[in-house]
Amino acid sequence: MKRACGIVLVLAFVAALLLPTVNVASAQQAPKGPWVDEVVFLVEEEEAKVYNRLIAGDIHAYFTDLSDPTVIDLVKKSPQLWYATAYGLFFELTINPVGPEFPKTGKMNPFSSAKVREALNWLVDRDYIANEICGGLAVPRYFALTPAFPDYARVIDVARSLEVKYSYNFEKAKEVITAEMLEMGAELRGGKWYYKGEPVELRFLIRVEDQRKAIGDYIASQLEKLGFTVNRMYKTGREASPIWIGGDPANGEWHLYTAGWITTLIARDEGDNFEFYYTPRGYPVPLWQAYKPSPDFDDVCYRLAYRLYSSVEEREQLLAKALQLSMEDSVRVWLVNQKVPYVAAKGLQLTSDLAAGFSGSRLWPYTIRFEGRTGGQVKIAMSNMLVDPWNPVAGTNWVYDTTIIQATCDQPAVPNPFNGLYLPNRVEKATVYVKSGLPVGKTLDWVDLVFVDEPIAVPSDAWYGWNATTRQITNPPAGLKANVKVVVEYDDQLFNVKYHDGTKMSLADVVFNFILDFDRGDPASPLYDESHAVDLEAFKTTFGGFRIVKESPLTIEFYTNATYLDAEWIAFDAITSFYPWGGLNYGAMPWHMIAIGMLAEMDGKLAFSSDKAAKLNIDWLSYIAGPSLDILKEELDKAIANGFIPYQEVLGKYLTKDEALAKYNALKAWFEKHGHFWVGNGPFYLDRVDATANIITLKAFREYPDVADKWLIFSEPKFPAIALSGPSDMIAGEAAYFEARVTYRGSPYPADEIEFVKYIVLDQEGNALLKGEATPVSDGLYTIVVPTSELVPGTYRLEAIALSKLVCVPQGGEAYLKVTSVKSFIDSATQKMKAEMDARLSGIEASMAEQQKTLQDLRSSVSTLTTLSYASVAVAIVALIVAAASMLAGRKKA
Numbered sequence: 045m046k047r048a049c050g051i052v053l054v055l056a057f058v059a060a061l062l063l064p065t066v067n068v069a070s071a072q073q074a075p076k077g078p079w080v081d082e083v084v085f086l087v088e089e090e091e092a093k094v095y096n097r098l099i100a101g102d103i104h105a106y107f108t109d110l111s112d113p114t115v116i117d118l119v120k121k122s123p124q125l126w127y128a129t130a131y132g133l134f135f136e137l138t139i140n141p142v143g144p145e146f147p148k149t150g151k152m153n154p155f156s157s158a159k160v161r162e163a164l165n166w167l168v169d170r171d172y173i174a175n176e177i178c179g180g181l182a183v184p185r186y187f188a189l190t191p192a193f194p195d196y197a198r199v200i201d202v203a204r205s206l207e208v209k210y211s212y213n214f215e216k217a218k219e220v221i222t223a224e225m226l227e228m229g230a231e232l233r234g235g236k237w238y239y240k241g242e243p244v245e246l247r248f249l250i251r252v253e254d255q256r257k258a259i260g261d262y263i264a265s266q267l268e269k270l271g272f273t274v275n276r277m278y279k280t281g282r283e284a285s286p287i288w289i290g291g292d293p294a295n296g297e298w299h300l301y302t303a304g305w306i307t308t309l310i311a312r313d314e315g316d317n318f319e320f321y322y323t324p325r326g327y328p329v330p331l332w333q334a335y336k337p338s339p340d341f342d343d344v345c346y347r348l349a350y351r352l353y354s355s356v357e358e359r360e361q362l363l364a365k366a367l368q369l370s371m372e373d374s375v376r377v378w379l380v381n382q383k384v385p386y387v388a389a390k391g392l393q394l395t396s397d398l399a400a401g402f403s404g405s406r407l408w409p410y411t412i413r414f415e416g417r418t419g420g421q422v423k424i425a426m427s428n429m430l431v432d433p434w435n436p437v438a439g440t441n442w443v444y445d446t447t448i449i450q451a452t453c454d455q456p457a458v459p460n461p462f463n464g465l466y467l468p469n470r471v472e473k474a475t476v477y478v479k480s481g482l483p484v485g486k487t488l489d490w491v492d493l494v495f496v497d498e499p500i501a502v503p504s505d506a507w508y509g510w511n512a513t514t515r516q517i518t519n520p521p522a523g524l525k526a527n528v529k530v531v532v533e534y535d536d537q538l539f540n541v542k543y544h545d546g547t548k549m550s551l552a553d554v555v556f557n558f559i560l561d562f563d564r565g566d567p568a569s570p571l572y573d574e575s576h577a578v579d580l581e582a583f584k585t586t587f588g589g590f591r592i593v594k595e596s597p598l599t600i601e602f603y604t605n606a607t608y609l610d611a612e613w614i615a616f617d618a619i620t621s622f623y624p625w626g627g628l629n630y631g632a633m634p635w636h637m638i639a640i641g642m643l644a645e646m647d648g649k650l651a652f653s654s655d656k657a658a659k660l661n662i663d664w665l666s667y668i669a670g671p672s673l674d675i676l677k678e679e680l681d682k683a684i685a686n687g688f689i690p691y692q693e694v695l696g697k698y699l700t701k702d703e704a705l706a707k708y709n710a711l712k713a714w715f716e717k718h719g720h721f722w723v724g725n726g727p728f729y730l731d732r733v734d735a736t737a738n739i740i741t742l743k744a745f746r747e748y749p750d751v752a753d754k755w756l757i758f759s760e761p762k763f764p765a766i767a768l769s770g771p772s773d774m775i776a777g778e779a780a781y782f783e784a785r786v787t788y789r790g791s792p793y794p795a796d797e798i799e800f801v802k803y804i805v806l807d808q809e810g811n812a813l814l815k816g817e818a819t820p821v822s823d824g825l826y827t828i829v830v831p832t833s834e835l836v837p838g839t840y841r842l843e844a845i846a847l848s849k850l851v852c853v854p855q856g857g858e859a860y861l862k863v864t865s866v867k868s869f870i871d872s873a874t875q876k877m878k879a880e881m882d883a884r885l886s887g888i889e890a891s892m893a894e895q896q897k898t899l900q901d902l903r904s905s906v907s908t909l910t911t912l913s914y915a916s917v918a919v920a921i922v923a924l925i926v927a928a929a930s931m932l933a934g935r936k937k938a
Contacts, residue, residue, distance in 0.1 A: 077748035078727040079413030080422050085448055087738040088425040089253055091115040094387075097425065099124055104392045107403040107447055108427040109133055109384035111254045113179040119387050127385040131192035131853060132307040132399030134185055135173075135256060137164065137263065137300055137377040138288065142334050144228055146296030152230060152239040154246075154272075155299055159224045161374035165210040166217035167266050174380045177258045182380035186210060187367050188317035190307065191381050193399075194799070195314045195363060197845045197854040201804050201812035202364040208810045210371055218270055236271050243273040249284050249301040250276055253427050256302040259379065263300070281428050281442070289432065290654045290664065292330045303376070306443050308404030309397060310464030310852045313608050315359065318366045319349030322373055325582045328438050328575030328653045341369040350586045351607040356483040359609075391415050392422065395758050397461040398853055403443050406458045409451035409727050410755040418752070430735055433666030434722060435641060436633045437560075438576065438653035451742055452724035454541065454632050456534070456619050462761045463852045466616040470535045472597070474615035477529040478607065486611035487849060493611040499525035502603045506589030510562035512569035515693045517559070526588030526603040530618035536597035542747050543634050544729040545714040547707045551595055552698040556635035558590060558622045559691045560642070570646040575655035590622055636683075636707040637723045639690045641665050643679040650675055668720040669735040676721050684708045727752075764793045766801070766846045766857035768828075773862045776837060780830040780861055784818050784844045792824025799847040801826045805861075806841045818844065835863045 088094050088103070091112040097103045099122070109130065110116050119125050143156025154160045170184030186207050189196045196203060222232070230239045237244040246267060250260030257278065264274040277298070279287075288301045311317075320326040323345050324333045337345065344366045346352070353359045386401035388394070394412040397405035403426070414420050426447070432440035434449065456470040468474075468490045475492040478484045479499055486493040501524075508520040541549045563569045565580035588603030602618035623632060644650040650665040650672055651657035657664040666672040682688070687701045688708075715721055722730045727750075728742035770782030784801055786793040801818035814834060818826035828844065840861045847854045 073418070074751040074753040075418055075744075075746070076751055077744045077746050078409060079411075079418050079752045081419045081744050082421040082731075083412070083451070083728060083742040084421060084423045085429060085740040085742070086423065086425055087427065087429060089427050094425060095119065098387065098389050101389070103389075103423045103425045105388035105394070105402060105422070105424050106386065106426070107401075107424050108444075109382070109386055109401060109403075111178070111181070111384065113181070116181070116385055119385065124390055125387055126390055127387045128396035128401055129383055129385055130306075130397065130399060130401030130404075131381070131383055132190065132310075132397075132401075132404065133304065133382045133384050134190065134306075135259060135302065135304050135379045135382070136185075137168075137379060138303040138331075139164075139375050139377070140288075140293045140299050140301075140331070140334075141336070141375050142293045142296075147294050149296040150240075151242075151296055152228065152244055153296070153299060154221070154225060154228070154230075154244065157224050157228060158373060160221050161377070162372055163217045163220040163224075164377045165371060165374060166213040166220070167270075168263060168377065168379065169212040170379060171212070173259055173262065177255050177262065178380055178382065181384060182382040185378040185381040186371070187378060188321050188370060189314050189363070189367070190311065192383075192853050193307075193311050193314060194847055194852050194854060195311075197802065197847055199360055199363045199367065200802070200843075200845065201815040202367055204804065204806060204810055204812040206367055206371060214266070214269075221270055232271055236273065245273045245275055246299045247275045247277060247297065249288055249298050250278050251284060251302045251304070252278050252280060254304070256304060260302045263302075281444070282431050285431055285442075288331060289329050290658060292658055293334045306400050306404055308400040308443070308446070309406070309459040310399045310462065312464045312610055312852055313613065315348035315351070315363065315366075318345040318370060319582075321376060322370060324575075325349075325579045327441070328573065328579065328655050330575075330655050330658055333575055333578070333655060335375055337373055338369065341366070341373055344369060346582060350582065350605075352586070352605070353483075354481060356609075359483065395461055395755070397459075398761060398851070399464075400443075403447045405461055406450060406455060407461060407755050407758070408447075410752070411758075413752070429738055429740065430669065430733075432654070433664045433670070433672070434668045435652055435665045436667075437564075437638065437641065437665075438573070439665070448730075448740055448742070449724075450726070451728040452544070452722065452726045452730050454725045454727075454748075456623055456632075457616050458755075461758055463848075463850055465610060466612045470538055470541070471615075471619055472533045472535055474533070474619065475531045476611040476614050477531075478611075478614075479527040482527060482607050483609060484607055484611055484614065485609065488612055491611045491615050499527055500529045500603065501525055502589040503591060503601075506591040506601070506603065507558060508587075508589050509584070510559050510566065512563055512566035512572075515691065517694055520589050524588060527605045528588075528603070528607055528614060530602040530604075530615055531593070532600050532602070532615065532619050534598040534600075537749060538598055539596070541632075541725055541749055543723050543725045544745060545634075545707075545710040545723045547634060547636070547710050549632065549634070549725065550699065551592075551598070552695055553632070553635050554592075554598070554622055555698050556638070556690060556695055559694060560638065561622070563691075564652075571642060571652075573651075573653050573656045574659075575653055632725050634707065634723055635690070635695075636704065636711055637667070637721060639688065640676050640679040640683055640711075640721065641667070642690055643682060643688070644672070644675050647679070667722045668730065668733050673720065677715065680708060680712055680715070680721075684712070761851040761853075762788050762797075762848065763851050763853065764788055764798070764846045764848050764855050766844055766855055768842060768844055768857050768859040770828075770842075770859060770861075772860065773864065774832050776835065776863050776865050777833045780832055782828040782830065782842065782844075782859065784826040784828055784846075784857070786824050786826065786846050792822070793846075793848070795820050795823050797849050799849050799852075801844060801846045803828050803830075803842060803844045805830060805835070806843065808839060808841075813840070830861065832861075832863050837863050837865050839863075 091110055094106045095115050095118055119127055139155045139161055141156055143153035146153055174182040174184050183191055225237060230237050248264055250257060264276050267274050287297050291297055322337050324335050326332050344362055348362050393415055395405055395407040396402055402408055426444050428444045431442040431444055434440055457466040457468050459466055465487055473490055477494045477496050480495045480497055502520045506520055507517050509518040511518050539549050564571045564573050565577040586604055586606040591601040593599040593601055608614050650663050652665055654664045663671055687705060689695055689704050720733055727745055727748045729745045731743045732741040764786050767785050768782050771780055774780045803816055804812045805814040806812050818828045820826050842859045842861055843856055845854045845856045
């Protein structure tokens with residue numbers, strides 16, 4: 045069981061996304077596996093050095109987003125570089141909620157109060173952070189919903205109103221926090237807070253690698269203005285992680301942390317974000333286990349995460365409620381959502397993801413190449429790596445690590461980098477049966493969607509769980525029914541796919557994965573992990589059963605009551621739920637690799653999760669570095685000596701002892717050659733890890749089943765543009781008609797490629813008053829009817845939001861509308877008419893005066909002309925007499 049949550053550690057705004065189209069010369073043979081031979085990852089924290097190294101050719105790409113405006117400007121101007129823009133990176137303030145006192149120290153934690161946490165939203169000026177600290181490369185963010193993704197657009201009216209309510213208001217923050225501090229027993233003396241005679245000190249973990257240092261300093265200064273003593277603890281991600289992720293929050297080592305996250309795919313459904321960020325079910329680490337959402341909020345989180353709703357309208361009501369309750373809970377205070385560039389050298393090509401850029405793209409390992417040639421070594425720098433231990437059960441969730449991990453592990457389906465819909469990789473087809481009335485649609489041909497009238501009966505022989513006491517798979521209770529059934533047929537070559545150690549995938553990997561997942565949630569198991577049990581219990585409330593229908597090609601049935609809006613996502617959930625271990629952030633990994641970690645945990649030497657490791661005071665298991673390696677080597681030798689088959693009562697039906705030994709020996713040979721136990725089946729294998737120098741080397745796996753050009757199908761995202769036209773003045777009570785034109789590069793956007801065009805009407809303070817959907821007229825043309833009868837006289841902003849099915853980043857346009865009352869309209873019209881009449885009269889008077897002047901001038905001209913005429917006649921007569929005399933005097937006889 046692995047939830048499809050594409051979030052890892054680290055709106056209508058869109059710059060041009062520059063994605064070089066990969067052109068493959070017809071004469072160029074695509075190799076098996078990746079295009080290049082080797083990828084070397086290294087650490088470079090200073091962006092100025094990154095730019096210089098890219099220009100010098102010392103590195104080829106930077107897999108961390110750029111944040112320095114000066115460097116970004118250089119990149120944009122450089123003819124030697126190209127960049128792609130991503131929208132899935134965001135910053136927030138993570139808060140330690142333990143209290144009111146820390147059990148270990150007895151010191152006060154003001155943030156144990158939900159009201160104090162809520163008041164932090166008024167304390168921070170998000171516009172200042174976005175525009176001044178982030179240099180305009182970010183927008184304010186208030187919620188777990190990403191402003192650049194579809195769900196925000198779906199509930200934009202509620203979101204905008206809450207953004208107004210929680211906008212920057214220092215005095216309100218001060219008022220609320222002061223009242224709460226006094227209520228909790230603190231006292232304010234000389235402008236400083238004290239508790240039990242000691243200053244109230246806030247231990248603030250501030251990341252130093254990017255804008256979060258300036259953000260942390262700004263927030264610390266705001267807190268100091270309220271009277272708190274702030275200990276600014278500047279840390280890198282590697283230094284901070286053992287404190288806030290690995291440590292017990294009850295120890296009181298920290299109060300606040302400047303967190304950064306990146307969603308690694310376009311999230312078409314972000315409903316489970318609330319479950320992830322606000323409940324103990326979200327993440328198996330100590331901090332999350334300290335979260336205590338209100339029963340109402342917890343229920344909303346749960347229903348959204350497991351899709352327990354019957355209509356789109358009910359879902360949007362839950363989202364709206366979650367937005368409000370999350371602000372009241374505020375175990376994290378969202379700050380900004382970024383639009384950030386990722387940079388590479390010209391000549392290097394790879395596919396970027398609209399959400400995650402290079403670093404989170406599932407397709408970078410499949411598409412990275414040098415233009416015009418195959419082979420070669422690519423050097424990629426990141427600002428960090430090897431932050432937390434690598435293990436596929438409950439290991440690192442840092443983007444710096446998962447970016448590399450994903451190159452080593454194959455996925456049965458991969459997300460489209462522009463719209464987030466899953467595309468099949470190791471799957472032939474899937475059929476999704478859904479109870480009629482549930483809000484599910486489908487887009488792609490590899491999934492069939494069938495609606496059924498009644499809930500679906502779960503077969504009595506389906507697998508429903510695992511009993512750690514009897515050590516047997518359990519079956520569902522009699523009469524169990526589910527709202528969804530998914531039938532998945534995998535590629536007929538699935539079990540010929542090789543792992544990097546030379547062994548092949550097998551049905552034993554699937555069976556092992558199913559058992560291990562349930563075993564770790566059973567208190568009777570030596571592998572029981574309380575942090576995992578919380579998540580498993582939530583999963584089991586919607587899980588209906590799992591059934592292997594056919595072994596070759598592998599065909600399975602998956603029963604559930606959880607749905608997504610997209611059938612492709614329901615299919616992906618079924619495909620990966622019990623696929624060989626790894627999940628969304630990892631991928632397929634073999635049972636025999638996991639088994640030696642099992643032995644180490646059962647022996648009390650290592651633990652898969654940081655939560656269990658912290659409780660037992662043992663190391664968090666790593667398959668690639670550190671003290672874990674010697675322990676894993678011992679456990680491997682033990683497994684070989686004993687012919688260990690995990691869960692032998694069941695798994696023994698799917699492999700023999702000799703087969704198990706062959707796999708263990710292959711793993712041992714791998715370790716002896718490469719110095720680690722990390723074995724996947726992706727296009728690259730992990731060759732070497734230098735944890736001291738922070739260098740990781742990946743090499744091409746030429747026994748990978750696919751050729752390199754399989755995923756060269758993405759070039760430029762088709763962003764829609766939207767423009768509004770309509771009346772600027774309306775009488776209250778009349779309907780205002782607007783046209784919305786949706787285009788791409790000047791041409792009408794096909795209506796069948798548009799998910800929706802919505803509108804909201806906002807007042808001058810930004811409160812959303814009206815909402816609705818535009819009516820399609822033809823390709824690229826929609827009408828919006830605004831009922832002005834519901835608006836009081838005033839000026840309003842009309843916003844329209846278009847969401848494309850091809851590119852799931854909503855785009856917006858706006859227009860302004862002035863609504864007046866009938867009396868005001870008549871008064872205004874009368875004044876306008878009077879002004880026009882006055883202007884006309886003035887014009888006539890001016891014209892008459894001008895004409896009178898013209899007439900006077902004409903009279904004067906005539907008088908002058910008359911005088912001139914008399915003189916002219918006299919002169920003419922004299923001239924004639926003189927001429928006649930001359931003629932008579934000059935005549936001669938011929």
